[in-house]
Amino acid sequence: MAEFVKKAAVIGGGVIGGGWVARLMTAGYDVSVFDPHPQAEKYINDVIARNEAAMLRLWPGQTTGQRGKVSYAKTIGEAVDGAVLVQESVPERLDLKQTIHQEIGEAITDAAIIGSSTSGLLPSDIQRMMPHADRMMVAHPYNPVYLLPVVEIVGGAKTSADAIDTAMKLYTDIGMKPVHIAKEIDAFVGDRLLEAMWRESLWLVKEGVATAGTIDDIVRNGLGMRFAQMGQFMTYRLGGGEGGFRHFLEQFEPSLKWPWTKLMDVPEWTDELVNDIVSQSDDHTGGLSVGELETIRDNNLVDFLKVLRRNNWGAGTALKNPADMNAQQPEQMDATANPLITWQGNVHEDWADYNNHMTEFRYLEVFSMATDKLLFGCGAGPAYVKEGFSFYTVETHIRHVDEIAIGEPIHVETRLINHDGKKLHLYHDMYGGGDNRLLATGEHMLLHVDMNAGRAAPMPDHISTAFAQIADAQKDLPAPDAAGAAIGMKRK
């Protein structure tokens, strides 16, 4: 495809069609829409606006100048003209889909792919009457289409292998995860799983065992977080521990016959089925050991929890800070310690730059945490901030001395250079690595602020006294070399 034209047609707007428009535009496609609904353009613009908000969050700092353009066609023929992808998302009625696909088929060329967003109709049925049926397949996405990567690819009786291959590549290229499903079956795969859970959930509500809210809470605080990164088979693979997946599956066999769901028509448990599952799961996990998978799982779960805590949502609302849970044994800072260590930990995986070293701004994050530790230890912690007072950083000077790789240990030693009634002048040395070498220095000027009055204010005595105690303990230390230095370079 030397002259690959990025043009797509979306037939049928709504939540799904609009999602396709947004995703395709983001991938640089010009999109022509056909939808006779008088409000179609408004609905689609709403979805485009949601997508733009999401993309700003997903790719911060990126401009939107490269988006494809959207236009509205008066006929299907006009919409699909020149399109390499035609995505149909009209209502779920077979006769309607058949008619629409016949029109699409009459207007396209052999270069196009036709994907139907149907949730459950069979591609062989939809493509029965159309020309170019070899180019048509089910390409079933999940809402919101502009964010969730999966798209189920299901060919019908007339679909060509070449069209499937082209579609797999095309959907991958727009940032999706196309999954080719080997056999046509009602509702394909994802919707069958959803439907099984849904029917079971309806029974639980009907019989008064649990409410819609209780069921959602159980899902989003537990099994859903596992599904989001591993799915069910891989999660169970971990349940087996080092005993292996086969051992775990064998433990499951008896419960298959128990009345644990209303789905009692269970498949026969044969060696062949177990062998298939184990070898398919081996392939899918690509040689990762149970221990490695557990580490991946835990990292993902922790990062999900951090996201949800920040967003104050779902499982993030249950979390409790270990420091708060154990207030009976408050962590104290020994102000007279020399050196005064204000932070220690490891370089986190999510602090990497593209060379797998700690990236620039994370140095300041660590210095900022070290400053907080000092302030908390001197009586200016969260409770003090709640009273309406805080320390604001007004100036920062960082010198980078050496790199540090992800996972390496680091720590920060802090000196109080100066303090008066309103100002605080701090100096941090960051050390790390096996040889405990100097990585960076951070020099910071902070101002004590009355946040309600919106201006600098004198510190109370108990905080001044705490600073004085540190200054006294550090009075014999020589001044750090870089304190007060300006940035500059010799002019040629």
Place this chain on the structure above:
Amino acid sequence: MAEFVKKAAVIGGGVIGGGWVARLMTAGYDVSVFDPHPQAEKYINDVIARNEAAMLRLWPGQTTGQRGKVSYAKTIGEAVDGAVLVQESVPERLDLKQTIHQEIGEAITDAAIIGSSTSGLLPSDIQRMMPHADRMMVAHPYNPVYLLPVVEIVGGAKTSADAIDTAMKLYTDIGMKPVHIAKEIDAFVGDRLLEAMWRESLWLVKEGVATAGTIDDIVRNGLGMRFAQMGQFMTYRLGGGEGGFRHFLEQFEPSLKWPWTKLMDVPEWTDELVNDIVSQSDDHTGGLSVGELETIRDNNLVDFLKVLRRNNWGAGTALKNPADMNAQQPEQMDATANPLITWQGNVHEDWADYNNHMTEFRYLEVFSMATDKLLFGCGAGPAYVKEGFSFYTVETHIRHVDEIAIGEPIHVETRLINHDGKKLHLYHDMYGGGDNRLLATGEHMLLHVDMNAGRAAPMPDHISTAFAQIADAQKDLPAPDAAGAAIGMKRK
């Protein structure tokens, strides 16, 4: 509980018991373990080590000095002595659980809560022969127990309401999400949902529709990401759009009768069932509109995708950067623009400090992105880095002038102060808010580095030329005030 003692007993180690030990220690509980297995201590130590790695990631910079202690008891009586929580996680055999709980009941006082981690046995059966049965209930967690918050609380015939209340508070206090299930039923709620999906999945594998890997990919790239933050009912509530949940549910009715799963014994679809679901879902979503929920969903999904992209896992591996997808229309920087705008966007939700203003180190993140933009525009982008060359920041000087709230627009204007063969001296002004006021300045010294040789190296001509072009366009600008200034404060 004026003299609340943080002591717990864990009966039965293994993956689940070990997870309880780790979670309870983190919450400051001293934990006494009873498990006659010779390897119990080793297994539990492995889980504790996993938990510590996870807590370091979840609560960076926190020390572990406040953990409770773990000890190993020789008898159940010794383990439960003085414990306010006894958590049993022995193998899933009713006779074994009955015997163990009888021993526990004989040794505890009325102050204790006894939770069984059983996945499916009924509490009324387990508690049949024990003293203090009123204190015993199912408290069913999900693996990994130290990370997933949910715990299903199910009372038996003899369980007291007081014990349930105490347990709900106790599990909440250790950072979990206890969910009280109204009726005893085989496998409770979460495992019923899992079992329904599992049985359906086995059919799909058995019939050759999909493999274990395909099924997991569909789950983790789609429905699993929705479940992780909203569950199924709330997700479907959004599917209804502004038409409302009732409308959406009504659309679902016919498909209940379709052969979309092997679970064909569906509940009767009555007005009463629909009313229950709608009112339960109304309660659970607490007045949030569909639009508000969509925003929450999108923010959560974007943040999950960012996590998974960083971890190079699951849905994160499908993502494509819009800038890369549309390389045919590369974004150009006009080096002669004046001012030279190198970043624009909004202050993201996850950049907040505790006062909902942009936190300190995010200023440097924005300056860092602005620097990258300038470097990329001058020919030192990712492709150049792949060749083994890069610019390293050696010094940074930030002045904070004003605060900026979350969601406000900001932009960065950049000046080239100086450049020679190896060094680059940049100056950024960050402006923002409705009045476009100055927020901060960033001054940076960068060094051009040959990464393979591990030392500074002269820049190639095409990059020097690009910098010279910028310098020429900016030659009439006055030098910024702060360039070259040192940090300092007047001594008293």
